[in-house]
Amino acid sequence: MVTTLSGIEELVWERLSLIPDPEIPVISILELGIVRDVHYDGEMLEIIITPTYTGCPAMNLFVAEIKAAMHDQGFDNLKVTTVYSPAWTTDLIPADAMERLKKYGIAPPVKGSDDPFAPPPAIHCPHCGSEHTNLVSQFGATACKSLYTCNDCKEPFEYFKHF
Amino acid sequence: MTTNQALFQYCLRLGDTNLILGHRLSEMCSRGPMLEEDIALTNFALDHIGQAEALLQYAGKLEGKGRSEDDLSYLRNVEEFENFRLVEQPNTDFAYVIARQFLVDVYQCLLYQKMQKSSDETLAGMGSRFLKESTYHLRHTSGWMERLGLGTDESKRRIQQAINDLWPYTPEMLSVRPYEKELTAQGIIPDAEEIALDWLVQVVRVLSRSGLHKPQDVVVPPPSTHSDHLVRMLAEMQYLQRTYPDARW
Ligand SMILES: [Zn+2]
Numbered sequence: 001m002v003t004t005l006s007g008i009e010e011l012v013w014e015r016l017s018l019i020p021d022p023e024i025p026v027i028s029i030l031e032l033g034i035v036r037d038v039h040y041d042g043e044m045l046e047i048i049i050t051p052t053y054t055g056c057p058a059m060n061l062f063v064a065e066i067k068a069a070m071h072d073q074g075f076d077n078l079k080v081t082t083v084y085s086p087a088w089t090t091d092l093i094p095a096d097a098m099e100r101l102k103k104y105g106i107a108p109p110v111k112g113s114d115d116p117f118a119p120p121p122a123i124h125c126p127h128c129g130s131e132h133t134n135l136v137s138q139f140g141a142t143a144c145k146s147l148y149t150c151n152d153c154k155e156p157f158e159y160f161k162h163f
Numbered sequence: 164m165t166t167n168q169a170l171f172q173y174c175l176r177l178g179d180t181n182l183i184l185g186h187r188l189s190e191m192c193s194r195g196p197m198l199e200e201d202i203a204l205t206n207f208a209l210d211h212i213g214q215a216e217a218l219l220q221y222a223g224k225l226e227g228k229g230r231s232e233d234d235l236s237y238l239r240n241v242e243e244f245e246n247f248r249l250v251e252q253p254n255t256d257f258a259y260v261i262a263r264q265f266l267v268d269v270y271q272c273l274l275y276q277k278m279q280k281s282s283d284e285t286l287a288g289m290g291s292r293f294l295k296e297s298t299y300h301l302r303h304t305s306g307w308m309e310r311l312g313l314g315t316d317e318s319k320r321r322i323q324q325a326i327n328d329l330w331p332y333t334p335e336m337l338s339v340r341p342y343e344k345e346l347t348a349q350g351i352i353p354d355a356e357e358i359a360l361d362w363l364v365q366v367v368r369v370l371s372r373s374g375l376h377k378p379q380d381v382v383v384p385p386p387s388t389h390s391d392h393l394v395r396m397l398a399e400m401q402y403l404q405r406t407y408p409d410a411r412w
Contacts, residue, residue, distance in 0.1 A: 084217060085288025116272035116298040117365060137199040138303050139206045147199075163295045 005040050012038045012045065012070070019069055022061050023142050024160070026097075026104045029062055033092030036083060045075045050088045052144065052163065090163050101160060102126045107148065109162035123159050125150035133157075166349070169342040170283070171225040172245070173352055175235070176340070177274075178218030179246035182236055183393065184267060185211030186400055187254060196257050203303060207264065210296040217289055237404035241394050249332035251393040255325070258311060258318075262325035265304035269365045270336060270358065271297040277353030286351065305369045312373030323375050330378040337362060 016038075017030045029035065037048040047066060051059050063080050070078050090109035098108040105126055112121035122131045130152035140147040145158045164172075188208035195201025219232035250267060254260050275297055278290030311322035337359040346352040367377050403410055 084292065085284050087288050087292035116276060116294060116301055120302060137203070138299060139199070139202045143206045143209065161299070 005042060008040050009038045012040065012047070012073070012075075015069055015073055016047075016066065019065050021058075022065065023058055023144070024101065024104070024106065026100045027093070028097075029065070031093055031097040033088060033090075034062060035066075044077045044079060045070060046079045046081060048081045048083055050083055050086075052088050058142070088163065090160065105157055106145070107157055107159040109160050111162055121162075123148055125153060125155065126157050127155045128153040164342055166346070166351070167225050167227070169346050170351065171222050172340070172342050173346060174218045174222035174225065176245040176247075178215050178222055178232075178235070179244050180250055180267075181211040181218060182215035183244070183246040183396065184250035184264075185209070185215060186396060187250060187252075188260075188264075190254055191260060194254075200257075204260065207300055207303075210300070214289075214293050214296070217292075221285055221289075233404075237401045241389055241397055244389060244393065244397070246393075247332070247336040248390065249329060249336050251390055251396065252329060252332065253392050255328075256321065258321040258325040259329065261304055261307045261311065262322060262329050264300065265308055265369070266326075266329060266333060266366065267336075268297055268301040268304050269369075270362055272301050273358045273361050273365070274353055277358065280350075281352065282350040308369050308375070309373045312370075312375045319374065322373075326370070326375060327378045 013030070013035075016035055017028050019029045021027050021029055021032050032052070034049050034052060035047060036050050039046045039048075047070070049062070049066070066080060067078060091111065093109070101108045103126075107123050107126045110121045110123060112118065120135075123133050123135075124131050125133055125148075128150060130150055132151040133148045134151060136147040136149055136156070138146050140158050144163075145160055147156065148159050149156045185208045188204050188211065191201070191204040192208070193201065195204055215236070216232050219235045223230040223232060223235060247267070249263060252259070252263055272294065275290045275294035278286055279294060281287040281290060308322065311318040313319070337355070339355040343352060343355055347354050370377055
Protein backbone atom coordinates (compact mmCIF):
# COMPACT_ATOMS: atom_id res chain seq x y z
CA MET A 1 0.00 0.00 0.00
CA VAL A 2 1.32 3.41 -1.01
CA THR A 3 0.89 6.09 1.61
CA THR A 4 3.32 8.90 0.87
CA LEU A 5 2.12 11.81 -1.25
CA SER A 6 4.95 11.40 -3.76
CA GLY A 7 4.16 7.69 -3.94
CA ILE A 8 0.58 8.52 -4.84
CA GLU A 9 1.74 11.00 -7.48
CA GLU A 10 3.90 8.23 -8.96
CA LEU A 11 0.87 5.95 -9.18
CA VAL A 12 -1.03 8.71 -10.99
CA TRP A 13 1.80 9.04 -13.53
CA GLU A 14 1.73 5.29 -14.03
CA ARG A 15 -2.03 5.27 -14.58
CA LEU A 16 -1.75 8.19 -17.03
CA SER A 17 0.84 6.24 -19.03
CA LEU A 18 -1.87 3.65 -19.76
CA ILE A 19 -4.27 6.10 -21.42
CA PRO A 20 -3.87 5.82 -25.19
CA ASP A 21 -4.14 8.79 -27.51
CA PRO A 22 -7.76 8.57 -28.68
CA GLU A 23 -6.77 9.11 -32.31
CA ILE A 24 -3.42 7.28 -32.43
CA PRO A 25 -3.86 4.37 -30.01
CA VAL A 26 -0.25 3.10 -30.33
CA ILE A 27 1.05 5.98 -28.24
CA SER A 28 -0.07 7.11 -24.79
CA ILE A 29 -1.06 10.62 -23.82
CA LEU A 30 2.09 10.73 -21.66
CA GLU A 31 4.27 9.95 -24.66
CA LEU A 32 2.39 12.62 -26.56
CA GLY A 33 3.68 15.04 -23.93
CA ILE A 34 0.49 16.82 -22.92
CA VAL A 35 0.79 16.11 -19.17
CA ARG A 36 3.12 18.67 -17.58
CA ASP A 37 2.82 17.95 -13.89
CA VAL A 38 0.92 16.09 -11.17
CA HIS A 39 0.32 17.46 -7.65
CA TYR A 40 -1.36 15.71 -4.77
CA ASP A 41 -1.65 17.47 -1.41
CA GLY A 42 -3.50 14.74 0.44
CA GLU A 43 -6.92 16.09 -0.53
CA MET A 44 -6.91 17.45 -4.04
CA LEU A 45 -5.29 15.98 -7.12
CA GLU A 46 -4.23 18.53 -9.72
CA ILE A 47 -3.09 17.48 -13.17
CA ILE A 48 -1.46 20.16 -15.28
CA ILE A 49 -1.73 19.72 -19.01
CA THR A 50 -0.80 21.71 -22.08
CA PRO A 51 -2.95 21.69 -25.21
CA THR A 52 -1.45 20.26 -28.39
CA TYR A 53 -2.07 22.81 -31.12
CA THR A 54 -4.65 25.49 -30.33
CA GLY A 55 -7.65 24.30 -32.28
CA CYS A 56 -7.22 20.60 -31.46
CA PRO A 57 -10.72 19.08 -31.20
CA ALA A 58 -9.31 16.11 -29.25
CA MET A 59 -8.33 18.26 -26.26
CA ASN A 60 -11.71 17.92 -24.54
CA LEU A 61 -11.50 14.19 -25.11
CA PHE A 62 -8.05 14.05 -23.44
CA VAL A 63 -9.42 15.87 -20.41
CA ALA A 64 -12.45 13.57 -20.24
CA GLU A 65 -10.23 10.46 -20.46
CA ILE A 66 -7.92 11.74 -17.74
CA LYS A 67 -10.86 12.57 -15.45
CA ALA A 68 -12.50 9.18 -16.03
CA ALA A 69 -9.24 7.31 -15.33
CA MET A 70 -8.66 9.27 -12.12
CA HIS A 71 -12.24 8.81 -10.90
CA ASP A 72 -11.71 5.06 -11.39
CA GLN A 73 -8.73 5.34 -9.06
CA GLY A 74 -10.91 7.03 -6.44
CA PHE A 75 -9.79 10.63 -6.97
CA ASP A 76 -12.99 12.63 -6.77
CA ASN A 77 -11.44 15.94 -5.77
CA LEU A 78 -9.75 16.50 -9.10
CA LYS A 79 -8.68 19.55 -11.04
CA VAL A 80 -7.26 19.60 -14.56
CA THR A 81 -5.39 22.86 -15.21
CA THR A 82 -4.31 24.02 -18.66
CA VAL A 83 -1.07 25.95 -19.16
CA TYR A 84 0.09 27.42 -22.47
CA SER A 85 3.76 27.94 -21.77
CA PRO A 86 6.13 26.38 -22.64
CA ALA A 87 4.32 25.43 -25.85
CA TRP A 88 3.68 21.77 -26.66
CA THR A 89 5.92 20.23 -29.29
CA THR A 90 6.12 16.85 -31.00
CA ASP A 91 9.87 16.93 -30.17
CA LEU A 92 8.90 15.52 -26.75
CA ILE A 93 7.65 12.22 -28.21
CA PRO A 94 10.20 9.52 -27.25
CA ALA A 95 12.11 7.61 -29.95
CA ASP A 96 10.45 4.24 -29.27
CA ALA A 97 7.00 5.80 -29.64
CA MET A 98 8.13 7.24 -32.98
CA GLU A 99 9.09 3.71 -34.08
CA ARG A 100 5.65 2.40 -33.03
CA LEU A 101 4.02 5.14 -35.08
CA LYS A 102 5.98 4.03 -38.14
CA LYS A 103 5.03 0.37 -37.65
CA TYR A 104 1.43 1.50 -37.30
CA GLY A 105 1.73 3.07 -40.79
CA ILE A 106 2.01 6.71 -39.75
CA ALA A 107 5.12 8.66 -40.73
CA PRO A 108 6.43 10.29 -37.51
CA PRO A 109 6.97 14.07 -37.21
CA VAL A 110 10.08 15.47 -38.91
CA LYS A 111 11.59 18.66 -37.59
CA GLY A 112 12.12 21.00 -40.52
CA SER A 113 13.58 24.48 -40.57
CA ASP A 114 12.38 27.00 -37.94
CA ASP A 115 11.95 29.49 -40.76
CA PRO A 116 8.27 29.57 -41.80
CA PHE A 117 9.32 30.67 -45.30
CA ALA A 118 11.64 27.69 -45.90
CA PRO A 119 10.40 24.68 -47.89
CA PRO A 120 8.97 21.78 -45.82
CA PRO A 121 11.20 18.75 -45.00
CA ALA A 122 11.03 15.52 -47.06
CA ILE A 123 8.75 12.89 -45.53
CA HIS A 124 9.77 9.23 -45.77
CA CYS A 125 7.23 6.51 -46.54
CA PRO A 126 6.57 4.45 -43.35
CA HIS A 127 5.99 1.31 -45.50
CA CYS A 128 9.10 1.18 -47.72
CA GLY A 129 11.25 4.06 -46.42
CA SER A 130 11.34 5.88 -49.74
CA GLU A 131 11.73 9.65 -49.70
CA HIS A 132 9.93 10.00 -53.04
CA THR A 133 6.60 10.98 -51.58
CA ASN A 134 3.88 13.47 -52.50
CA LEU A 135 1.72 15.61 -50.27
CA VAL A 136 -1.92 14.93 -51.21
CA SER A 137 -3.59 17.04 -48.55
CA GLN A 138 -2.23 19.12 -45.71
CA PHE A 139 -5.13 17.96 -43.55
CA GLY A 140 -6.15 14.33 -43.22
CA ALA A 141 -8.70 12.48 -41.13
CA THR A 142 -7.56 14.53 -38.15
CA ALA A 143 -6.05 17.99 -38.16
CA CYS A 144 -2.71 16.79 -36.76
CA LYS A 145 -2.07 14.52 -39.73
CA SER A 146 -1.45 15.13 -43.45
CA LEU A 147 -2.11 12.73 -46.31
CA TYR A 148 0.74 11.53 -48.54
CA THR A 149 1.29 8.93 -51.22
CA CYS A 150 4.51 7.07 -51.89
CA ASN A 151 5.80 7.26 -55.47
CA ASP A 152 7.75 3.99 -55.09
CA CYS A 153 5.46 1.51 -53.31
CA LYS A 154 2.36 3.53 -54.38
CA GLU A 155 0.83 3.20 -50.92
CA PRO A 156 -1.01 6.11 -49.33
CA PHE A 157 -0.01 7.03 -45.78
CA GLU A 158 -0.60 9.54 -43.02
CA TYR A 159 2.06 11.89 -41.67
CA PHE A 160 1.91 13.12 -38.08
CA LYS A 161 2.71 16.80 -38.53
CA HIS A 162 5.59 18.37 -36.69
CA PHE A 163 4.53 20.96 -34.13
CA MET B 164 -2.03 54.34 -20.35
CA THR B 165 -0.38 51.71 -18.14
CA THR B 166 1.59 48.80 -19.62
CA ASN B 167 -1.28 46.45 -18.82
CA GLN B 168 -3.83 48.69 -20.56
CA ALA B 169 -1.62 48.94 -23.64
CA LEU B 170 -1.06 45.19 -23.72
CA PHE B 171 -4.81 44.65 -23.31
CA GLN B 172 -5.41 46.76 -26.43
CA TYR B 173 -2.72 44.86 -28.30
CA CYS B 174 -4.09 41.42 -27.40
CA LEU B 175 -7.56 42.62 -28.35
CA ARG B 176 -6.31 43.67 -31.79
CA LEU B 177 -4.62 40.31 -32.44
CA GLY B 178 -7.40 38.30 -30.78
CA ASP B 179 -10.21 40.06 -32.68
CA THR B 180 -8.32 39.59 -35.94
CA ASN B 181 -8.17 35.84 -35.34
CA LEU B 182 -11.78 35.66 -34.19
CA ILE B 183 -13.17 37.47 -37.23
CA LEU B 184 -10.94 35.61 -39.69
CA GLY B 185 -11.84 32.29 -38.06
CA HIS B 186 -15.53 33.13 -38.34
CA ARG B 187 -15.17 34.13 -42.00
CA LEU B 188 -13.38 30.86 -42.75
CA SER B 189 -16.03 28.85 -40.92
CA GLU B 190 -18.52 30.19 -43.46
CA MET B 191 -16.61 28.09 -46.03
CA CYS B 192 -17.53 24.87 -44.21
CA SER B 193 -19.30 22.61 -46.76
CA ARG B 194 -18.68 25.27 -49.44
CA GLY B 195 -15.05 24.46 -50.34
CA PRO B 196 -14.33 23.81 -54.02
CA MET B 197 -13.31 20.21 -53.19
CA LEU B 198 -13.32 17.98 -50.13
CA GLU B 199 -9.62 18.45 -49.21
CA GLU B 200 -9.96 22.21 -49.46
CA ASP B 201 -13.12 22.24 -47.41
CA ILE B 202 -11.29 20.36 -44.66
CA ALA B 203 -8.25 22.63 -44.93
CA LEU B 204 -10.25 25.86 -44.64
CA THR B 205 -12.30 24.63 -41.69
CA ASN B 206 -9.08 23.53 -39.99
CA PHE B 207 -7.71 27.03 -40.53
CA ALA B 208 -10.90 28.35 -38.93
CA LEU B 209 -10.33 26.13 -35.89
CA ASP B 210 -6.73 27.32 -35.55
CA HIS B 211 -7.72 30.98 -35.72
CA ILE B 212 -10.57 30.60 -33.26
CA GLY B 213 -8.20 28.72 -30.94
CA GLN B 214 -5.68 31.56 -31.21
CA ALA B 215 -8.46 34.08 -30.56
CA GLU B 216 -9.53 32.14 -27.47
CA ALA B 217 -6.02 32.26 -25.96
CA LEU B 218 -5.43 35.93 -26.85
CA LEU B 219 -8.84 37.18 -25.66
CA GLN B 220 -8.57 35.15 -22.46
CA TYR B 221 -5.24 36.86 -21.78
CA ALA B 222 -6.74 40.25 -22.74
CA GLY B 223 -9.53 39.73 -20.20
CA LYS B 224 -6.98 38.88 -17.54
CA LEU B 225 -4.89 41.99 -18.31
CA GLU B 226 -7.96 44.19 -18.21
CA GLY B 227 -8.82 42.88 -14.76
CA LYS B 228 -12.56 43.48 -14.99
CA GLY B 229 -13.52 39.83 -15.01
CA ARG B 230 -14.45 39.66 -18.70
CA SER B 231 -13.95 36.22 -20.25
CA GLU B 232 -13.03 35.46 -23.86
CA ASP B 233 -16.74 34.78 -24.48
CA ASP B 234 -17.80 38.13 -22.99
CA LEU B 235 -15.29 39.90 -25.21
CA SER B 236 -16.45 38.01 -28.32
CA TYR B 237 -20.19 38.16 -27.88
CA LEU B 238 -20.92 41.25 -25.85
CA ARG B 239 -18.99 44.03 -27.54
CA ASN B 240 -20.36 46.35 -30.22
CA VAL B 241 -18.91 46.71 -33.68
CA GLU B 242 -17.01 49.94 -32.91
CA GLU B 243 -15.22 48.19 -30.04
CA PHE B 244 -13.72 45.54 -32.34
CA GLU B 245 -10.05 46.02 -33.12
CA ASN B 246 -9.58 43.45 -35.90
CA PHE B 247 -7.68 44.23 -39.10
CA ARG B 248 -10.16 45.51 -41.72
CA LEU B 249 -8.69 42.99 -44.14
CA VAL B 250 -10.06 39.94 -42.33
CA GLU B 251 -13.68 41.11 -42.26
CA GLN B 252 -13.80 41.28 -46.07
CA PRO B 253 -16.28 38.75 -47.48
CA ASN B 254 -15.58 35.37 -49.12
CA THR B 255 -16.36 36.80 -52.56
CA ASP B 256 -14.97 33.71 -54.30
CA PHE B 257 -12.20 31.15 -53.73
CA ALA B 258 -9.53 33.53 -55.04
CA TYR B 259 -10.52 36.15 -52.42
CA VAL B 260 -10.48 33.56 -49.64
CA ILE B 261 -6.97 32.46 -50.62
CA ALA B 262 -5.62 35.97 -51.27
CA ARG B 263 -6.94 37.30 -47.94
CA GLN B 264 -5.55 34.28 -46.10
CA PHE B 265 -2.16 34.52 -47.83
CA LEU B 266 -1.73 38.23 -46.97
CA VAL B 267 -2.57 37.50 -43.32
CA ASP B 268 -0.49 34.28 -43.16
CA VAL B 269 2.69 36.13 -44.15
CA TYR B 270 1.93 38.77 -41.52
CA GLN B 271 1.18 36.26 -38.76
CA CYS B 272 4.26 34.11 -39.52
CA LEU B 273 6.49 37.18 -39.13
CA LEU B 274 4.59 38.38 -36.07
CA TYR B 275 4.63 35.06 -34.21
CA GLN B 276 8.25 34.37 -35.16
CA LYS B 277 9.23 37.54 -33.29
CA MET B 278 6.63 37.12 -30.53
CA GLN B 279 8.38 33.91 -29.41
CA LYS B 280 11.14 36.14 -28.05
CA SER B 281 8.80 38.37 -26.03
CA SER B 282 9.83 39.18 -22.47
CA ASP B 283 6.22 38.35 -21.54
CA GLU B 284 6.12 34.60 -20.92
CA THR B 285 2.49 34.17 -21.97
CA LEU B 286 2.98 35.98 -25.27
CA ALA B 287 6.21 34.06 -25.94
CA GLY B 288 4.41 30.73 -25.39
CA MET B 289 1.56 31.75 -27.68
CA GLY B 290 4.04 32.95 -30.31
CA SER B 291 5.82 29.62 -30.62
CA ARG B 292 2.56 27.65 -30.59
CA PHE B 293 0.81 29.85 -33.17
CA LEU B 294 3.87 30.03 -35.43
CA LYS B 295 3.67 26.31 -36.16
CA GLU B 296 0.02 26.61 -37.16
CA SER B 297 0.58 29.68 -39.30
CA THR B 298 3.54 28.01 -41.05
CA TYR B 299 1.18 25.27 -42.30
CA HIS B 300 -1.34 27.90 -43.38
CA LEU B 301 1.29 29.84 -45.29
CA ARG B 302 2.60 26.75 -47.10
CA HIS B 303 -0.93 25.95 -48.14
CA THR B 304 -1.87 29.43 -49.36
CA SER B 305 1.44 30.20 -51.09
CA GLY B 306 1.00 26.89 -52.94
CA TRP B 307 -2.43 28.08 -54.08
CA MET B 308 -1.07 31.52 -55.09
CA GLU B 309 1.33 29.71 -57.43
CA ARG B 310 -1.24 27.28 -58.81
CA LEU B 311 -3.80 30.01 -59.46
CA GLY B 312 -1.22 32.50 -60.76
CA LEU B 313 0.43 29.99 -63.09
CA GLY B 314 -2.76 28.06 -63.93
CA THR B 315 -5.20 29.16 -66.60
CA ASP B 316 -5.79 32.69 -67.92
CA GLU B 317 -8.97 32.81 -65.88
CA SER B 318 -7.41 31.65 -62.59
CA LYS B 319 -4.59 34.18 -63.04
CA ARG B 320 -7.01 37.02 -63.79
CA ARG B 321 -9.16 36.21 -60.79
CA ILE B 322 -6.37 35.82 -58.20
CA GLN B 323 -4.77 39.06 -59.43
CA GLN B 324 -8.16 40.78 -59.11
CA ALA B 325 -8.54 39.51 -55.55
CA ILE B 326 -5.06 40.74 -54.61
CA ASN B 327 -5.80 44.14 -56.21
CA ASP B 328 -9.10 44.50 -54.33
CA LEU B 329 -7.71 43.44 -50.95
CA TRP B 330 -4.42 45.34 -51.20
CA PRO B 331 -5.90 48.70 -50.00
CA TYR B 332 -6.62 47.09 -46.61
CA THR B 333 -3.01 46.03 -45.99
CA PRO B 334 -1.60 49.42 -44.81
CA GLU B 335 -4.06 49.34 -41.91
CA MET B 336 -2.87 45.83 -40.98
CA LEU B 337 0.76 46.98 -41.12
CA SER B 338 0.22 50.26 -39.27
CA VAL B 339 1.64 50.82 -35.79
CA ARG B 340 -0.83 51.83 -33.07
CA PRO B 341 0.36 54.61 -30.70
CA TYR B 342 0.18 52.34 -27.66
CA GLU B 343 2.55 49.83 -29.28
CA LYS B 344 5.70 51.99 -29.17
CA GLU B 345 6.31 51.68 -25.44
CA LEU B 346 5.57 47.93 -25.45
CA THR B 347 8.04 47.41 -28.31
CA ALA B 348 10.70 49.47 -26.52
CA GLN B 349 10.29 47.20 -23.48
CA GLY B 350 10.70 44.04 -25.59
CA ILE B 351 7.15 42.87 -24.83
CA ILE B 352 5.80 42.96 -28.39
CA PRO B 353 7.49 42.73 -31.81
CA ASP B 354 8.48 45.82 -33.75
CA ALA B 355 5.61 46.38 -36.20
CA GLU B 356 7.75 48.51 -38.52
CA GLU B 357 10.20 45.63 -38.98
CA ILE B 358 7.31 43.28 -39.69
CA ALA B 359 5.93 45.68 -42.32
CA LEU B 360 9.25 45.73 -44.20
CA ASP B 361 9.69 41.94 -44.11
CA TRP B 362 6.03 41.44 -45.06
CA LEU B 363 6.43 43.31 -48.32
CA VAL B 364 9.59 41.37 -49.23
CA GLN B 365 7.94 37.96 -48.60
CA VAL B 366 4.66 38.85 -50.32
CA VAL B 367 6.40 40.21 -53.41
CA ARG B 368 8.59 37.08 -53.56
CA VAL B 369 5.56 34.79 -53.77
CA LEU B 370 3.70 37.12 -56.14
CA SER B 371 6.56 37.21 -58.64
CA ARG B 372 7.09 33.43 -58.35
CA SER B 373 3.38 33.11 -59.21
CA GLY B 374 3.50 35.40 -62.25
CA LEU B 375 1.48 38.05 -60.38
CA HIS B 376 2.29 41.66 -59.61
CA LYS B 377 2.08 43.94 -56.60
CA PRO B 378 -0.82 46.37 -57.09
CA GLN B 379 -0.09 50.08 -57.50
CA ASP B 380 -2.07 53.21 -56.57
CA VAL B 381 -3.34 52.18 -53.19
CA VAL B 382 -6.40 54.01 -51.92
CA VAL B 383 -6.46 53.68 -48.15
CA PRO B 384 -9.95 53.31 -46.68
CA PRO B 385 -10.65 55.40 -43.57
CA PRO B 386 -8.92 53.38 -40.83
CA SER B 387 -11.33 54.25 -38.01
CA THR B 388 -14.42 52.53 -39.37
CA HIS B 389 -15.40 48.93 -39.91
CA SER B 390 -17.30 47.83 -42.99
CA ASP B 391 -20.94 46.79 -43.07
CA HIS B 392 -19.59 43.28 -43.66
CA LEU B 393 -18.48 43.16 -40.02
CA VAL B 394 -21.79 44.56 -38.78
CA ARG B 395 -23.64 41.74 -40.50
CA MET B 396 -21.18 39.09 -39.30
CA LEU B 397 -21.45 40.20 -35.67
CA ALA B 398 -25.23 40.30 -35.89
CA GLU B 399 -25.17 36.62 -36.79
CA MET B 400 -22.33 35.61 -34.46
CA GLN B 401 -23.71 37.42 -31.40
CA TYR B 402 -27.41 36.81 -31.98
CA LEU B 403 -27.82 33.94 -29.55
CA GLN B 404 -25.93 35.46 -26.60
CA ARG B 405 -27.66 38.80 -27.12
CA THR B 406 -31.13 37.29 -27.33
CA TYR B 407 -30.70 34.74 -24.55
CA PRO B 408 -28.06 36.25 -22.23
CA ASP B 409 -25.85 33.64 -20.53
CA ALA B 410 -27.36 30.83 -22.59
CA ARG B 411 -25.31 27.61 -22.22
CA TRP B 412 -25.46 24.23 -23.87
ZN1 LIG C 1 6.59 3.49 -49.97
